[in-house]
Amino acid sequence: MGSLAGYAGRAVLVTGGLGMIGSNLTHALVAAGARVTILDALLPLYGGNRFNLHGIEDRVAVEVGDLRDAPLVERLVRDQDVIFNLAAQVSYLDSMQDPLLDLDINCRGQLILLEACRRENPHARVVFTGSRLEYGPALTTPVAESHPIEPLMIYGIHKFAGERYHLLYHREHGLRTTTLRLTNPYGVRQQMKHGRYGLVNWFVRQAMEGRTITIFGDGRQRRDYVYVADIVDALLRVALTDDTVGGVYNLGSGTGTAFREMVEAILEVVGRGALAHVPWPPDYPHVDTADFVADVKALTAATGWRPAVGLREGIALTHRYYEAHRRWYWE
């Protein structure tokens, strides 16, 4: 990608930089010659993992700290050219069980970062990652950015708030923000300790362990699984494209895959494991069973980005990574 040259020598802050998206982004930024600082709280259940920086440990400054620590964040945002603001509570299931924690990280934390930018560095380029769960159930296929906002989960409500904060700080305070609505990310360097988010990765682990993967219902609901390298490519391009300032863009594969097909692809690629169907549990949040496929044309038009990694290839890359590095992620 030619545009990567734009990062040579630039100062970049990645919040949540030890997580899946943040660490893959950091690898790309380091390769492009950026000077990267990471802020990550390494909260136990979340995706932060120091091994995610394997091979570039010496070329990245890591600050273990929390987005909600205003003085720390004020210090870190100073003199940054680009801020990728990825730190978050990322489980929609947890958001329902502890809405106040989700509020604290995904709303208060975001306001603290934006206030810090406003005071200390209003010229930085800021990219925020929201979620397809801002939309709620899809009324159309695919879902474009103009689709109604009817979030059914705390996580989606707060991601929408986070998105709006970023747009508001652009409009009112001149911050150079762009926000993205991510579909279902998966890939290398995701946490593998539990299945509370990132089911593709969780199923890769289950298959690698020869277990039976349980699907609720018939598994026909279609999802938009997007490989982490495609996300990284989009983030890198967005931050270098001035035309995206103040904008909201879907970021997904643009392709719908039935849940069941995704599981079958994993079983085939990994070559182990099995599949079982059970009814939906009665106490499960019954709010996320419809199809969802993102329309990503706006992002392509603005940046030239296109998703490049198909599901089977992404699963193969993921499987290979955890075969080599499994002990750093579970066991």
Place this chain on the structure above:
Amino acid sequence: MGSLAGYAGRAVLVTGGLGMIGSNLTHALVAAGARVTILDALLPLYGGNRFNLHGIEDRVAVEVGDLRDAPLVERLVRDQDVIFNLAAQVSYLDSMQDPLLDLDINCRGQLILLEACRRENPHARVVFTGSRLEYGPALTTPVAESHPIEPLMIYGIHKFAGERYHLLYHREHGLRTTTLRLTNPYGVRQQMKHGRYGLVNWFVRQAMEGRTITIFGDGRQRRDYVYVADIVDALLRVALTDDTVGGVYNLGSGTGTAFREMVEAILEVVGRGALAHVPWPPDYPHVDTADFVADVKALTAATGWRPAVGLREGIALTHRYYEAHRRWYWE
């Protein structure tokens, strides 16, 4: 209103009950024979005023405390039949200057109340007041509930979150919630200390004091001013109408009035004061200058409610009230 009989002997909690809407609602509830408890923090800049209960002081239980005090709220929600959840930070200007305070009251406070209901009283009827500012700039006239949600101010972002929390706790936890999107309320028992919200009342005071009322720009933007008695009538009906559970309804006059006409009506009714036009200040949040008129047909269809007090009549009632009770509101 015949339906008021439904409140005889019932236990009702009004959060923010010393403010304009809450106290007028409490007067109506007491008249209908309800046993009312008020929770109000009496925060200095806000609308809470003990004189608002003048005449019914002995028939209402007042708890001075904060919506964010979880143990207190858990105790208060027990054994209530109806909860009118009106406590809020209510200034959109303040929301822009102190977003974290707005977040704390209008999001965290709402989650605390809903969590308390879920644990202690999941059968209570709960009515929440959101805002027209959830919509952002109107793309249509009038604005129906299906209008896109594009809030441009922290206040509108957080009111939308509060609304979605209430709907979510209905769907996921069975709470019997309804949420309303209010336009521009005015009327008796509003605070008159400052003009940071409730400009109709503020201009009534300025006219009563013989001052010159300053309008930014030409004052042609139309607004939907709704008198507090109409709001109270709607709240009372909504809580008694099971069909509104899980719903979102606009609550306004349904009529657009040019800002300038509103000021001229005040000057005429009060018989003092003057009018001056100045350009919009350059640093003013330039996000609320378009027309806004609510479509209130859904609320009428669901409850039979109709707004009954025209702007001139409402201003006259307001003026008369403050002529009699001015010393309890300013001076």
